[in-house]
Amino acid sequence: MRINRLLVSSSLCILGIASAPAMAQDFETDEEAGASGNVILVTDRRAYRGDFEPLETPNADQLITEDLxxxxxxxxxSQALDLSASVARQNNFGGLWNSFSVRGFQGDINLPSGFLVNGFNAGRGFGGPRDLSGIEAVEILKGPRSALYGRGEPGGTVNLVTKRPNFETSGYVQFQAGSFDFYRGDVDLQTTLGDNVGVRVAGFYEDAxxxxxxxETERFGIYPSITARLGxxxxxxxxxxxxxxxxxxDRGVVFDEDFGFSPRRTFTGEPGDGPIETEVLGHQLELQHDFSDNWSLLAGLGYxxxxxxxxxxxxxxxxxQTFFEDGQTISRFFRFRDFDSEYFVARAELAGQFDTGSLRHNLIFGADYDRFENSLFILRFRPAFFPAGTDVSTLDPEAYLLIDAFNPVYGQFPTPVPGPNTDREEVLEGFGVYIQDQIEITDRFQIRIGGRFDDFEQDLTNLRADPVTTITTNDDRFSPQVGAVYQIDDGFSLYASYGEGFRQQTGSDFEGNQFAPxxxxxxxxxxxxDLSAYLDSVQGIVTLTAFQVDQSNILVNDDSPAATAAGFFSIDAGEARSRGIEFDANLAFDSGFNFFLSYAYTDADFQTSQPDADFGALIEAGDPLINSPDHQLSVLVSQDFDVSNVPVTIGGRMLHVGERLGFTGFDFFLPDYTIFGLFGEVEVADGFTIRGDIDNLFDETYYTNSFADVWVQPGAPTTARVSARFAF
Structure with missing residues (x-):
């Protein structure tokens, strides 16, 4: 890790030296450059979006800004997505990736949740949890948008907007320290090279x-970007x-109905196993060209x-699991993993406006191609079954890797010698073409029609088979989308939309059968x-939405004896439905008061029964989907004011997550929880700010997500942090 870090840091130093002469210069704004006849940067346009005002879109999008x-x-x-009540945390694979559901539905259970970066598919892969150091905003694009996105998550899509050069010299350096030996540094610097090249470098280092x-975790990231004006x-x-x-x-804690949860402080792994090492190297290249005031092209590549x-x-x-017998001792198994992935994406999108008679058309036409190569290699050591009622003291401690949940002693046993479990390679290849036309019928009424055609191919190679076998499948489908928006006046609109989605699924069942899309x-x-249309003292949008999402061919983990003997597999659990209501508000008042609220009621359950899924348990129609709370509420408020001409901000936040199923096919529910936080910051000198945060103010014991009653992730107790930031 340190060698790679040194190479990247050296590149950053070279970049900084090259830009040093420019940092002392003053540069014109785009408006000033236009007035003086210099080059004007084309307007940055978000992917798949078109140029629409919030009241004109037939979707309940949510924007988590840099200020939020x-x-x-x-x-x-994951912390950013906690702000949206439409998004719920899912099993995070022992802390190694981001996993979430939107409107009750998650994506592939064996991969991180899919998300976009500047419109590029980029969420799949094994690079660890996504840090926000290089991120400017997070968009939650909810609802039936699949006619455009195609391979997004079932209930909606998350898009990360990265920090790019703004053709100015500015930046900040920040350091944080807090409870449990948390230390973190962030940097975000930008400048220009001449008149037509902007450079920006964001990065972080964390030791916690x-x-x-x-x-303990150690994390490092760097995210440089360059924008060149070619005309x-x-x-x-x-x-x-x-x-x-x-x-x-870290698989978390264990729960038993007689003994409760094992202590949230106890790590049940082995420090001697060492950390899991993750690494990601990504590239994006994007070209934007304006043909005229009405037509533009956006094209790019990602790897x-x-x-x-x-x-x-x-x-x-x-x-x-011995904890179920004595409420004291936790038994464990051992795995070695070596995962790799390569993801290539190419996309191009043409957007424009034109008239046919009295109708105004807002057209988006595009195509994309992606290729995802996924390699999974797992070795495993696992103890044998034992009968219920067994006296734990009669079991061989080394054979079951036993550890005391209340007084753990690590390093008691040598590292087990694991045997073969999973060895497979997979290639998913997809090509899509999409079109959308939003037609202005009148000044108040617009309709949206569109669709997407997808063509997929999947190659799955089982390297454990003798001889090695490869199965290839193909699929294609057209996914339509329609919507309508009616603006009653300048500040109020009604909308409705319908869309279909289609997504190829990774892996196969233990018999080698690939899954239906x-x-x-x-x-x-x-x-x-839009409250600013009615009140001069407030800016912001309020949205109230009702939705229904139906999904087929949902995968759950298959841990039946036959499947686990063969390796690491999933099984099709049938159909599910999610219905609900959402209310979102993001308001800024002239008084300096800021108010953000997101509430969701989500009723997500299976519509069919599956007798053989998930540990041989019966999933019945009406069973809830895992980690999907009925009620979720997020509130964040702040007040800006001056004390003796010194800028001050104080605020608070609250997150409520309702009771939710914690183990598919079983009667295990995670309890609801409500946690509060406080923060305040003071600009003690020009550009220099001191800030303090307290999370989980009342030391609530809570659990954020689970995969099963033996893999439950506990939330942190009361946590305090102090940070210092210098901005210029």
Whole structure:
């Protein structure tokens, strides 16, 4: 890790030296440059969006701005997504990746949740949790948008907007320290090279302990970007993403209905296993060209290489788990993992406006291609079953890797010698073409029609088979989308939309059969209000939405004896439906008061029964989807004011997550929780700010997500942090 870090840091130093002469210069703004006749940068346009005002879109999009991220002190994607009540945390694979559901539905359970970066598919892979150091904003694009996105998540899509050069000299340096030996530094610097090249470098380094005993993480990331103005109408942007993370594999705590949860402080892995090492190297190249005031082209390439390697001792499941017998001792198994992925994406999109008679058309036409290569290699050591009622003291401690949940002693046993478990390679290749036309029928009424055609191919190679076998499947499908928006006045609109989605699924069942594609149908309707149209003292949008999402061919983990003997597999659990209501508000008042609220009621359950899924348990129609709370509420408020001409901000935040299923096919529910936080900052000198944060103010014991009753992630106790930032 340190060698790669040295190489990247050296490149950063060279880049900084090259830009040093320019940092002392003063540069014109775009408006000033236009007035003086210099080159004007083309307007940056978001992918797949077109140029529409919020009241004109038939979707309930949500924007988590840089200011909101800072108020929440969010530096990880999961923390940012906690602000949206439509997004719920899912099993995060022992802390090694981001996993979430939107409107009750998650994506592939064996991969990180899919997300976009500047419109590029980039979420799959094994680079560890996504840090926000190089991120300017997070968009939650909810609802039936699949006619455009195609391979997004079933309930919606998350898009990360990266920090790019703004053709100015500015930046900040920040340092944080906090409870449990948390230390972190961030940097964001930008300048220009001449009149037509902008350079920006964001990055972070984090060395952190944890409330979990012996759990320590080390993370490093750097995200440079360069934008070149190739003319008055053309801009070319290149971005690099490089992150290394050393993270202990932490499956969390164990729950038993008689003994309750094991202590949240106890790490049940082995520090001697070492951390899991993850690495990601990504590139994006994007070209934007304006043909005229009405027509523009957005085209680009993306490449992302990720890896995940390391050992882990993990909590055993029922039938091998001693905690269910004595409420004191946790048994474990051992795995070695070596995962790799390569992800290539190419896309181009043409957007424009034209008239046919009295109708105004807002057209988006595009195509994309992606190729995802996924390699999984796993070795495993696992103890045998034992009968219920067994006296734990009669079991061989080394054979079951036993550890005391209340007084753990690590390093008691030598590292087990694991045997073969999974060895497979997979290539998913897809090509899509999409078109959308939003037609202005009148000044108040618009309709949206569109569709997407996808063609997929999947090659799955089982390297454990003798002889080695490769299965190839192909699929194609057209996914339509329609919507309508009616603006009652300048500040209020009604909308409705319908869309279908289609997504190829990775892996196969233990018999080698590949899975049918995931099919989604979504419908929503709602109202939006721009309060600035009615009140001079407030800016912001309020949205109320009702939705329904139907999904087929949902995968769950298959841990039946036959499947686990063959390796690491999933199984199709049938169909599910999600219905709900959402209310979102993001308001800024002239008084300096800021108010953000996101509430969601989500009723997500299976529509069919599956007798053989998930540990041989019966999933029945009406069973809820895992980690999907009925009620979720996020509130963040802040007040800006001056004390003796010194800028001050104080604020608070609250997150409520309702009760939710914690183990598919079983009657295990995670309890609801409500946590509060406070923050305040003072600009003690020009550009120099001191800030303090307290999270989980009342020391609530809570659990954020689970995969099963033996893999439950506990939330942190009361945590305090102090930060200092210098901005210029």
């Amino acid at each position: 991220l800072r108020d929440a002190n969010a530096f990880d994607l 302990g944890s409330f979990r005993e012996t759990v 008055e109408d053309t801009a070319l942007t290149y971005e690099l993403e490089y992150t290394e993370q050393d993270i202990p594999f 992302r290489d990720t890896s995940l390697t390391g050992n882990a001792s993990e909590n055993n499941f029922r039938g091998r 995931n099919i989604t149908e979504s419908f929503e309707f709602g109202v939006k209000a």
